[in-house]
Amino acid sequence: MTGRARRREPRQERSRAMVERIVAAAREVLVARGYDGTSTNRIAAAAGVSPGSLYQYFPDKDAVLTEVLDRYLDAMEARVSRAFLDSVATAAPGPGTAAAVRGTLQALLDTFAAEPDLLRVIVEQLPRSPGGRRAAFAGRIDDLVTTVLLTRGAPGTEPARAMAWTVVRTVEHLTTGYVLERPGFPREVVVDELTALVAGYLDARLSGGRVASDGPS
Amino acid sequence: MTGRARRREPRQERSRAMVERIVAAAREVLVARGYDGTSTNRIAAAAGVSPGSLYQYFPDKDAVLTEVLDRYLDAMEARVSRAFLDSVATAAPGPGTAAAVRGTLQALLDTFAAEPDLLRVIVEQLPRSPGGRRAAFAGRIDDLVTTVLLTRGAPGTEPARAMAWTVVRTVEHLTTGYVLERPGFPREVVVDELTALVAGYLDARLSGGRVASDGPS
Amino acid sequence: MTGRARRREPRQERSRAMVERIVAAAREVLVARGYDGTSTNRIAAAAGVSPGSLYQYFPDKDAVLTEVLDRYLDAMEARVSRAFLDSVATAAPGPGTAAAVRGTLQALLDTFAAEPDLLRVIVEQLPRSPGGRRAAFAGRIDDLVTTVLLTRGAPGTEPARAMAWTVVRTVEHLTTGYVLERPGFPREVVVDELTALVAGYLDARLSGGRVASDGPS
Amino acid sequence: MTGRARRREPRQERSRAMVERIVAAAREVLVARGYDGTSTNRIAAAAGVSPGSLYQYFPDKDAVLTEVLDRYLDAMEARVSRAFLDSVATAAPGPGTAAAVRGTLQALLDTFAAEPDLLRVIVEQLPRSPGGRRAAFAGRIDDLVTTVLLTRGAPGTEPARAMAWTVVRTVEHLTTGYVLERPGFPREVVVDELTALVAGYLDARLSGGRVASDGPS
DNA sequence: TATGAATGAGCTTTCATTCAT
DNA sequence: GATGAATGAAAGCTCATTCAT
Numbered sequence: 001m002t003g004r005a006r007r008r009e010p011r012q013e014r015s016r017a018m019v020e021r022i023v024a025a026a027r028e029v030l031v032a033r034g035y036d037g038t039s040t041n042r043i044a045a046a047a048g049v050s051p052g053s054l055y056q057y058f059p060d061k062d063a064v065l066t067e068v069l070d071r072y073l074d075a076m077e078a079r080v081s082r083a084f085l086d087s088v089a090t091a092a093p094g095p096g097t098a099a100a101v102r103g104t105l106q107a108l109l110d111t112f113a114a115e116p117d118l119l120r121v122i123v124e125q126l127p128r129s130p131g132g133r134r135a136a137f138a139g140r141i142d143d144l145v146t147t148v149l150l151t152r153g154a155p156g157t158e159p160a161r162a163m164a165w166t167v168v169r170t171v172e173h174l175t176t177g178y179v180l181e182r183p184g185f186p187r188e189v190v191v192d193e194l195t196a197l198v199a200g201y202l203d204a205r206l207s208g209g210r211v212a213s214d215g216p217s
Numbered sequence: 218m219t220g221r222a223r224r225r226e227p228r229q230e231r232s233r234a235m236v237e238r239i240v241a242a243a244r245e246v247l248v249a250r251g252y253d254g255t256s257t258n259r260i261a262a263a264a265g266v267s268p269g270s271l272y273q274y275f276p277d278k279d280a281v282l283t284e285v286l287d288r289y290l291d292a293m294e295a296r297v298s299r300a301f302l303d304s305v306a307t308a309a310p311g312p313g314t315a316a317a318v319r320g321t322l323q324a325l326l327d328t329f330a331a332e333p334d335l336l337r338v339i340v341e342q343l344p345r346s347p348g349g350r351r352a353a354f355a356g357r358i359d360d361l362v363t364t365v366l367l368t369r370g371a372p373g374t375e376p377a378r379a380m381a382w383t384v385v386r387t388v389e390h391l392t393t394g395y396v397l398e399r400p401g402f403p404r405e406v407v408v409d410e411l412t413a414l415v416a417g418y419l420d421a422r423l424s425g426g427r428v429a430s431d432g433p434s
Numbered sequence: 435m436t437g438r439a440r441r442r443e444p445r446q447e448r449s450r451a452m453v454e455r456i457v458a459a460a461r462e463v464l465v466a467r468g469y470d471g472t473s474t475n476r477i478a479a480a481a482g483v484s485p486g487s488l489y490q491y492f493p494d495k496d497a498v499l500t501e502v503l504d505r506y507l508d509a510m511e512a513r514v515s516r517a518f519l520d521s522v523a524t525a526a527p528g529p530g531t532a533a534a535v536r537g538t539l540q541a542l543l544d545t546f547a548a549e550p551d552l553l554r555v556i557v558e559q560l561p562r563s564p565g566g567r568r569a570a571f572a573g574r575i576d577d578l579v580t581t582v583l584l585t586r587g588a589p590g591t592e593p594a595r596a597m598a599w600t601v602v603r604t605v606e607h608l609t610t611g612y613v614l615e616r617p618g619f620p621r622e623v624v625v626d627e628l629t630a631l632v633a634g635y636l637d638a639r640l641s642g643g644r645v646a647s648d649g650p651s
Numbered sequence: 652m653t654g655r656a657r658r659r660e661p662r663q664e665r666s667r668a669m670v671e672r673i674v675a676a677a678r679e680v681l682v683a684r685g686y687d688g689t690s691t692n693r694i695a696a697a698a699g700v701s702p703g704s705l706y707q708y709f710p711d712k713d714a715v716l717t718e719v720l721d722r723y724l725d726a727m728e729a730r731v732s733r734a735f736l737d738s739v740a741t742a743a744p745g746p747g748t749a750a751a752v753r754g755t756l757q758a759l760l761d762t763f764a765a766e767p768d769l770l771r772v773i774v775e776q777l778p779r780s781p782g783g784r785r786a787a788f789a790g791r792i793d794d795l796v797t798t799v800l801l802t803r804g805a806p807g808t809e810p811a812r813a814m815a816w817t818v819v820r821t822v823e824h825l826t827t828g829y830v831l832e833r834p835g836f837p838r839e840v841v842v843d844e845l846t847a848l849v850a851g852y853l854d855a856r857l858s859g860g861r862v863a864s865d866g867p868s
Numbered sequence: 869t870a871t872g873a874a875t876g877a878g879c880t881t882t883c884a885t886t887c888a889t
Numbered sequence: 890g891a892t893g894a895a896t897g898a899a900a901g902c903t904c905a906t907t908c909a910t
Contacts, residue, residue, distance in 0.1 A: 041884085162410050231873075561687075635852070
């Protein structure tokens with residue numbers, strides 16, 4: 001999982017089908033047997049394909065897992081972007097921050113909870129490489145949020161980037177954390193707390209407030 | 218890394234020394250070659266010890282890595298607790314939230330930045346098991362923060378737990394994330410943003426404010 | 435040598451060849467270096483094959499040795515059955531017992547003496563598990579002899595089974611014992627003694643004689 | 652278990668005690684964990700002794716197991732000899748063969764059944780070396796029986812040796828076989844069958860009868 | 869003498885990868 | 890292209906044996 005290996009782009013229809021089978025099989029094996037139990041031979045067997053064929057389409061084991069991760073992240077990105085933009089569009093610019101945040105959170109929790117087993121393997125077992133797929137994913141979400149924040153009154157690009165970075169990671173980790181940890185309180189509580197956390201922050205920062213120092217100076 | 222295996226308690230001074238060498242070697246190999254490159258033979262060689270000796274002190278490979286992780290987490294816990302309690306003690310109960318948060322953040326960033334390579338391997342490569350060492354670590358920090366929140370006016374135990382869970386994970390992930398990602402803005406910016414995020418949230422929630430709903434109720 | 439593991443059934447001609455090479459190599463190593471000196475690596479090397487290939491055809495070390503043993507026992511069983519049935523068929527029902535026994539013994543001694551080195555390792559070094567291959571082998575011979583005894587006037591099934599058990603083990607152990615121990619007297623002597631032992635017993639028991647008690651009843 | 656290694660003869664009382672503890676521990680480990688589970692470290696631990704001390708008294712692992720076997724065989728030999736001689740002494744020279752055989756068999760079955768677990772490990776798992784302890788044991792019993800047979804009318808030394816060899820192995824294997832196999836018939840049946848087998852043979856051979864040929868010549 | 873820490877060769881087994889068919 | 894047999898390095902771990910204390 002160095003993240004550098006890429007699969008070859010298949011041209012034929014037949015090829016596409018094989019790639020699909022292999023990726024699907026890899027995902028299944030990953031969920032069923034964990035990262036350590038996922039060998040190329042097992043993936044090939046689960047795909048009903050020979051090990052040699054697997055290497056026709058992927059340069060190495062890493063590339064297969066990277067592809068699984070990529071697809072997961074692509075799906076996430078599509079859903080997250082849509083949920084975020086929808087929530088933002090629906091909510092009034094000023095007082096609607098909380099509603100927008102809340103809507104996004106609900107959508108995220110739905111999304112993550114849909115496939116918790118795969119989420120678990122990805123978060124808990126897949127080695128993540130610096131500058132790898134996950135970083136790029138988060139970076140794109142950062143950009144999206146940055147853009148919106150700028151339209152909502154963020155005081156400049158740099159502050160907007162910092163705010164986006166802060167908010168995106170907070171929401172990402174706490175929503176996945178809730179799904180995976182299943183702490184002792186109901187989902188609505190996380191939604192409430194996270195909404196308070198994030199919306200309060202954004203409201204304060206977008207209404208021109210300087211960063212909170214140690215009390216009113 | 219099931220986290221269940223423990224090493225035998227060494228009795229002799231000599232034994233302690235061997236355990237130290239092995240654990241130190243394991244840490245080095247881990248940092249130098251990554252999780253997948255860390256074999257028992259390599260650890261033993263790095264420790265200047267035979268493979269058999271390693272198994273005299275640790276029941277299996279897992280136990281060695283668990284020990285490395287444990288020591289890291291223990292050190293973290295000590296520092297984090299102390300930083301948190303110091304910051305809390307110094308700050309005035311009401312308006313001092315931001316100061317307390319800021320102080321804790323500074324200490325955390327110092328701590329994590331001290332050994333970034335080890336932090337990276339632990340965060341990015343060590344498989345985390347649910348209910349494992351890291352979960353227990355976070356749980357203890359949760360308890361600590363919960364306690365303080367209750368003395369600071371949290372409206373009951375359950376809300377305090379939810380707030381603690383929220384705040385602890387936020388701070389944990391964003392501080393480590395900053396150290397590992399090295400995004401394009403300076404450290405003081407993260408501190409400012411995180412302070413605004415967390416202190417704003419706590420102030421709102423501790424001053425009796427109900428969770429922000431969609432607009433002014 | 436738990437005896438439970440079986441090898442996969444080879445489909446290709448090529449596969450059969452590999453299995454043959456591995457089994458042959460295992461037999462050689464077993465004879466040359468004894469049970470304790472027989473490692474999977476050594477077997478693979480002797481077969482001119484990689485360790486990995488061995489495991490393509492056999493689930494574990496045990497299965498290889500079990501296969502060697504199975505083949506030996508199968509060959510034995512075929513020969514022993516045929517020799518026994520031939521000798522029985524040739525001999526007259528009543529007075530021919532001695533001839534039948536003698537014929538069987540000659541065949542057995544020929545058979546065991548043909549590969550004394552392998553016989554030695556199997557008898558002296560291969561661990562035998564109760565209910566394992568060897569027990570099953572003996573059981574099948576028991577059945578065969580029981581059947582013949584019943585046609586020769588044995589007084590009921592239970593007595594026949596007991597007689598068969600007695601005779602089969604006697605003959606098995608003394609013939610192999612003679613081949614392996616090479617005691618100081620010639621082969622014809624063992625044949626004579628064993629013929630007297632077994633034929634006398636069978637004649638007495640089959641002619642309606644009750645078990646010899648202490649003195650003349 | 653090459654059978655060539657011998658332990659040093661201990662001179663001190665202290666030494667004797669250690670040897671005793673080690674041998675006893677070896678026997679226990681052997682019974683409890685089988686041959687493969689019997690390591691020198693485990694024996695030493697079970698004996699409450701250090702591995703180093705074990706090597707003070709035994710040149711290698713083999714010597715320890717050989718000592719266990721030796722003691723077992725010595726005990727067997729004592730019992731077997733006594734049982735045999737008692738039975739022979741009690742029985743009348745001519746017609747008493749069956750009684751003598753029966754008495755010996757009863758004693759043997761009692762003896763073997765007393766410690767079936769140890770017997771099983773020794774018979775089924777301990778590698779036997781040609782010309783090793785067991786061969787010597789059997790040889791001494793052979794001598795004993797040969798002697799008695801000569802006093803009972805055996806036609807010369809060579810025939811007596813052959814008869815003894817035949818009878819001793821038969822009785823040894825069938826009695827241990829009965830104890831270990833536990834076939835489906837009661838003990839008295841084996842005793843009856845074996846008595847018929849052996850006594851019939853001896854009576855025939857001792858009364859001057861030539862070896863049974865193919866029917867009356 | 870007794871200890872027990874230390875050794876290190878060697879074991880069984882796995883698996884990413886290759887290549888002849 | 891597709892196959893799957895074959896590879897072989899390397900993994901985790903054990904254990905008979907040694908030797909400094």
